Amino acid sequence: MTSTAHRTQAQRREQTRTALLDATIDCLVDVGYARTSVQEICARAGVSKGAVQHHFTAKAELMAAAVEHLTTKLRGQLAASLDELPSGGTGVAAAIDLLWTGYSGTLSTAVTELWVAARTDPELRAAIRPVDRALGRATLEQVTHVAGELPPERAEMLFWLTVNLTRGLALDAELGGDPNRRRQLLEEWKRIAVLLYQDAATAPS
Amino acid sequence: MTSTAHRTQAQRREQTRTALLDATIDCLVDVGYARTSVQEICARAGVSKGAVQHHFTAKAELMAAAVEHLTTKLRGQLAASLDELPSGGTGVAAAIDLLWTGYSGTLSTAVTELWVAARTDPELRAAIRPVDRALGRATLEQVTHVAGELPPERAEMLFWLTVNLTRGLALDAELGGDPNRRRQLLEEWKRIAVLLYQDAATAPS
DNA sequence: TGGAAAACATGACGAACAGCATGTAAGTTC
């Protein structure tokens, strides 16, 4: 825990700000977007409503900031493990595993809450889109160099297919679908991906 | 429009009930779960709050009923077109198209709203799970006979992979992702599925 | 060291919500 004595203004500001954003994410994960109130966030962050008022003019702005905070975290989490992937078929399988763990974790759960909420909230939507696109492209960037000799467009296809499949599986997990089936599906998809990878690498179109 | 004169009690009941459930779905699609209030539903259904009180003891019960109403509709929508699918490779591609249109429509949008909300709402969750599982199995049932000579377990894999991929893509569509990319991904997946289908049909493991 | 400014706390206000209690109209039963 960071000490509370003799903090500079910038430190104080940053500290409560991240506390608020982290608390917001916690709320999204624990109680969902619909029940995420400013009061609840404040309670979890250990600050008053006046604080959030001082940092963010409206609740929507808090959410928008939370989106960026969230994707930044997710990005860091993915980047750490994606960097050191082996190349080739086993690398593809490992990358899929990483994408799955990344998109099925608590961070992605919070993102999903915000996504669904953003569908009917133009303001939130405007905040999410650029950040999410940036995350996708950055991740793709790191993933592509795993599939070395694969044609870039096919590697990109594989990536986006995996991301979307993973998100669908994450949704299934949220509702309490059978974990065994998800595991099987993921294993099957890895087999397919490796197969495709080899096909495309040995006999490109 | 059904006449309002001389309705039997059962007719009245059924009529306002479906009006309420349809209005609930409309609300979910238009404003999202978070902003779906009983008042809004009543306004759209053209009834009073007392009516919903009479039919459903609590808001959660309304939502639960809406889930069933929703999946029943979705089921009917899918069943109508799945019944007359050709068998073989072209049938697989057609089936994937159908699953996509089914899971990317407004009905599925409403389902997603409820799904995500249900994650943090045990009551709603308990209502959704059985209905959703039934929908999945019924759809699988209808799909399997498309892939005639394919081993059942592999057909099931293909089905669930498609469903989860489709749901991920639907989520992407909700946020306003690139429609072109979605089309490409779906086409690619169809190619892959047909390829796998042929592989498994000609040289089963 | 004192005052300015930033960071944060407290309390209050109007709006919207879900649930309920009560009233009214339409259909049923005999």
Added chain:
DNA sequence: GAACTTACATGCTGTTCGTCATGTTTTCCA
């Protein structure tokens, strides 16, 4: 056709929400 039941409407209540106006503490700077 009159008692009865079901279906629905209206208005109220307590609560919770987001926002704001105002007070208090902490840091900064000269």
